[in-house]
Every structure is written in structure tokens, then in C-alpha cells.
Amino acid sequence: MALLITGAAGYIGSHVLKLVLEKSSKDVTVIDNFSTGTKERLETLQKIRNFNVINADLSEGKIIQDVLKDYNIDEIIHFAASIVVPESVENPLKYYSNNTANTIGLVRASIEAGVKKFIFSSTAAVYGEPKQVPVSESTPLEPINPYGMSKLMSERVIRDASLAHKDFKHVILRYFNVAGAAMDGSIGQSFPNATHLIKVAAQTALGKRQVLSIYGDDYPTKDGTCVRDYIHVEDLASAHLKSLEYLDSNESDTFNVGYGRGFSVLEVLEAMDRVAGFKIPRKMAPRRAGDPAILISDVNKIKSLMPWKPQYEDLDKICASALAWERKIK
Ligand SMILES: NC(=O)c1ccc[n+]([C@@H]2O[C@H](COP(=O)([O-])OP(=O)(O)OC[C@H]3O[C@@H](n4cnc5c(N)ncnc54)[C@H](O)[C@@H]3O)[C@@H](O)[C@H]2O)c1
Structure with missing residues (x-):
């Protein structure tokens, strides 16, 4: 088995790469253009065992074709993408090019x-602003920004390709809010301007940001602030x-x-206050x-069809891993 991981120098891709290196004997090749991913993460993971690193952009079609052939790739996990929602509103063509056209x-x-x-x-952003929660896979797909739409269009491309080519099978995973860092402290989320709440809270706890902004306290929720489903990256x-x-x-599914x-x-x-030991400045x-x-x-589908057993379903653990990682990096 030879596996290609695109975007493995990024946050989520690197945690998947780590697990693959630890738990399998697959030959692994990584493609990344290091636009947001870091070489340091790959260097850290090379200590587990060796894998091939190709510094290329997914738009470089000939290189991609050669990599698939030269390394006998028969499985792909595709992470490489642009992921910042406000940027996608300002520069939609970047998102349709990098996310949809490259897919x-x-x-x-x-x-x-x-x-x-x-x-x-894929992402929960394909559901837009769902009228009902929890959100199941059959909830209407109505993205409200170019990022979500670029991912939905990619989903459609992959699905139609599998329908036409029976040997090309896929699984689309729609992630909710991904957070935390590797429990052994080796890798984590590095993007300094990340907008993810748990990352920003950890940065604020360590004084890397002065104060954390809470965007809205008049939502129809238990305390007026937005509610999200945070999942540990591992x-x-x-x-x-x-x-x-x-x-x-x-x-395919x-x-x-x-x-x-x-x-x-x-x-x-x-939760972050508890693990930090003091109240984080907020406004x-x-x-x-x-x-x-x-x-x-709604995770009934994955839980009933796959033997997937989450291990870190604990908000304090997620926050503690994010804070420990944030302490480790500059
Ligand atoms: N972070 C989240 O909370 C979240 C939620 C839902 C879905 N996702 C999806 O997960 C995937 C990974 O997200 P992430 O948070 O790890 O982001 P990230 O920015 O940390 O990782 C993306 C990686 O892809 C690389 N890359 C981007 N464009 C490329 C290109 N054209 N050619 C080669 N490499 C390229 C980057 O250098 C980086 O290493 C994305 O597809 C994203 O849409 C993330």
C-alpha cells in the first residue's frame, strides 16, 4: 500500500500523518507547498519513520501525475486547501482555484x-446556517461563503467521479470544530493568526494576545454565546x-x-481558565x-458504520493539549 497525503505539513494533515506513521507500515508520500504548513512539523515526524516529501503545488499537474506513478500511489488523503472564511469572501477565486480546481x-x-x-x-461549512441541530449528513447543503461552497463543489466532483469510475472509491469527512494538539506534545496548531477559539484562548492565556473577543452574547443559546462541537485533532x-x-x-460515503x-x-x-489556573482576559x-x-x-452514522472510538471527548483535555502546545512554540 502506498499512501499520498496532500497538505500533511498543515495542522490536521500532520496529525493524520503522525498516526499513519505510528500505526501502519504503508509507504507514505507527502505533497505540500508550505503556504501555511511548516517544514518543522515534517522534520519532527521523520523521527517516527521515513517518508517522502515533495515540495510542490497541487496546481502543478505534471508533478502530481509523476508522483502518483513514481510512488505507486493507490490511496490518497487530501487536506491541501485554503481555509480562512473571511479571506474566501474577499478573494473567492483563490478558494475556487485552490480548493475546487486543484481537487x-x-x-x-x-x-x-x-x-x-x-x-x-470537508467541513460543516457545507451546511451553512442549518435550521435544525444536530446536523445530520442529510441536512440541506447551503454554504454561505465561498470557502464552504468550494468544498461542496469538491465533494460533488469526487462523488460524480466515483459514480463514473467504480474503482475510484471515496470517503468524504465533514469536520466540525477541530481543536487541540498531539497528546505527546510533538505537534500542534502553529498558524499564528488562527481564528479558532481554543487556539486563540490558549494564546491569550499565555499573553501572546492581550484579550479574547467574544463575538456576540445575544444568540438564542443557553448563555447567549455561540455553541460548537469541538473535536480533538487526534x-x-x-x-x-x-x-x-x-x-x-x-x-463510497x-x-x-x-x-x-x-x-x-x-x-x-x-475550561481554558481551569487548565490555565486563572481567568483569561476577554471582552x-x-x-x-x-x-x-x-x-x-449528528454522529450516529460514523459511529454505527465505522469502528471509530474517540478517546479525548473531554473539553478540559482538549484545552490542556492546546495550552501545552502553545507554551512550547514561540
Ligand atoms: N481546521 C479546521 O478546523 C477545519 C475544519 C473543517 C475542515 N478543515 C479542512 O481540513 C483541511 C486541513 O486544514 P488545516 O486546518 O490543517 O489547514 P492548514 O492550513 O494548517 O493545512 C493546509 C495544508 O495544505 C497546504 N496547501 C495549501 N494549498 C496547497 C496547494 N495548492 N498545494 C500544496 N499544498 C497546499 C498548506 O501548506 C498546509 O500545509 C482543509 O482541507 C480544511 O478545509 C479544517
Whole structure:
């Protein structure tokens, strides 16, 4: 088995790469253009065991074709993408190019090269502002920004390609709010301007940011702040390995990945206060456009069809791992 991971120098991709290196004997090749990913993460992971690193952009079709052929790739996990929602509103074509067009190119090259399994990083953003929670996979798909739409279009491309090419099977994973860092402290989320709440709370706890803004306290939720389904990055990572196994005896499918329960912004801050040992500076700020009040996944499908067993379903553990990682980096 030879596995290609695109975007493995990034936050989520590196945690999946780590697990693959630890838990399997697959030959692994990584493609990344290091636009947001870091070489340091890959250097850290090379200590587990060796893998191939190709510094290339997914738009470089000939390089992609050569990599698939030269390394006999038969499985792909595709993370490489642009992921900042406000940027996608300002610069939609960047998102349709990097996320959708590059996925089309990768899928085309995969089919030509005889790739059998394709795991795709999708997002709860494909649901937009759902009218009902928890959100199941059959909830209407109505993204409200170009990022979500670029991912939904990619999903459609992958699905139609599998319908036309029976040997090309896929699993689409729609992630909810990914957070935390590797429990052994080796890797974590490094993007300094990240907007993810738990990352920002950890940075604020360490004085890297002066104060954390809470965007809106008048939502129809238990305490007025937005509620999200936070999943530890290592539990999300293990869902990717289970997805590859799933395709050994099942057809292509789409799954939500979260824990199926939600915490408000204030509850997250209380958890970070507990693990930091003091109250993190915070201030109220106006709502941001396009933030649904509550986003919680219905995870019955993945739990009933895959032997996926989350291990870190504990908000304090998630916050503690994020804080420990934040202490370690500059
Ligand atoms: N972080 C989240 O909370 C979240 C939630 C839902 C879905 N996702 C999805 O998970 C995936 C990974 O997200 P992340 O948080 O790890 O982001 P990230 O920015 O840390 O990682 C993306 C990686 O892809 C690389 N990359 C980007 N464009 C590339 C290109 N054209 N060619 C080669 N490499 C390229 C970057 O250098 C980086 O290493 C994305 O597809 C994202 O849409 C993330």
C-alpha cells in the first residue's frame, strides 16, 4: 500500500500523518507547498519513520501525475486547501482555484493513475446556517461563503467521479470544530493568526494576545454565546485511518465527524481558565456575519458504520493539549 497525503505539513494533515506513521507500515508520500504548513512539523515526524516529501503545488499537474506513478500511489488523503472564511469572501477565486480546481486536477490524475481510495477533508461549512441541530449528513447543503461552497463543489466532483469510475472509491469527512494538539506534545496548531477559539484562548492565556473577543452574547443559546462541537485533532485523525479501512469492504460515503455535543464560547473559556489556573482576559464584541448560533454534529452514522472510538471527548483535555502546545512554540 502506498499512501499520498496532500497538505500533511498543515495542522490536521500532520496529525493524520503522525498516526499513519505510528500505526501502519504503508509507504507514505507527502505533497505540500508550505503556504501555511511548516517544514518543522515534517522534520519532527521523520523521527517516527521515513517518508517522502515533495515540495510542490497541487496546481502543478505534471508533478502530481509523476508522483502518483513514481510512488505507486493507490490511496490518497487530501487536506491541501485554503481555509480562512473571511479571506474566501474577499478573494473567492483563490478558494475556487485552490480548493475546487486543484481537487478536480487531483481526482483526474488519481483516476488516470488507478488510485483506489480517496479520503477528502470537508467541513460543516457545507451546511451553512442549518435550521435544525444536530446536523445530520442529510441536512440541506447551503454554504454561505465561498470557502464552504468550494468544498461542496469538491465533494460533488469526487462523488460524480466515483459514480463514473467504480474503482475510484471515496470517503468524504465533514469536520466540525477541530481543536487541540498531539497528546505527546510533538505537534500542534502553529498558524499564528488562527481564528479558532481554543487556539486563540490558549494564546491569550499565555499573553501572546492581550484579550479574547467574544463575538456576540445575544444568540438564542443557553448563555447567549455561540455553541460548537469541538473535536480533538487526534480523534479526528483516527477517523481518517478508519475511513481507509472502511473502503476495503464498503462503497463510497460521506460522514460527519464531531462528538455530537456542543459547548458555548463561555464554556470553552471556563475550561481554558481551569487548565490555565486563572481567568483569561476577554471582552464582548459584535456578532460576526455568518456565524450560526449552534452547530452540533449528528454522529450516529460514523459511529454505527465505522469502528471509530474517540478517546479525548473531554473539553478540559482538549484545552490542556492546546495550552501545552502553545507554551512550547514561540
Ligand atoms: N481546521 C479546521 O478546523 C477545519 C475544519 C473543517 C475542515 N478543515 C479542512 O481540513 C483541511 C486541513 O486544514 P488545516 O486546518 O490543517 O489547514 P492548514 O492550513 O494548517 O493545512 C493546509 C495544508 O495544505 C497546504 N496547501 C495549501 N494549498 C496547497 C496547494 N495548492 N498545494 C500544496 N499544498 C497546499 C498548506 O501548506 C498546509 O500545509 C482543509 O482541507 C480544511 O478545509 C479544517
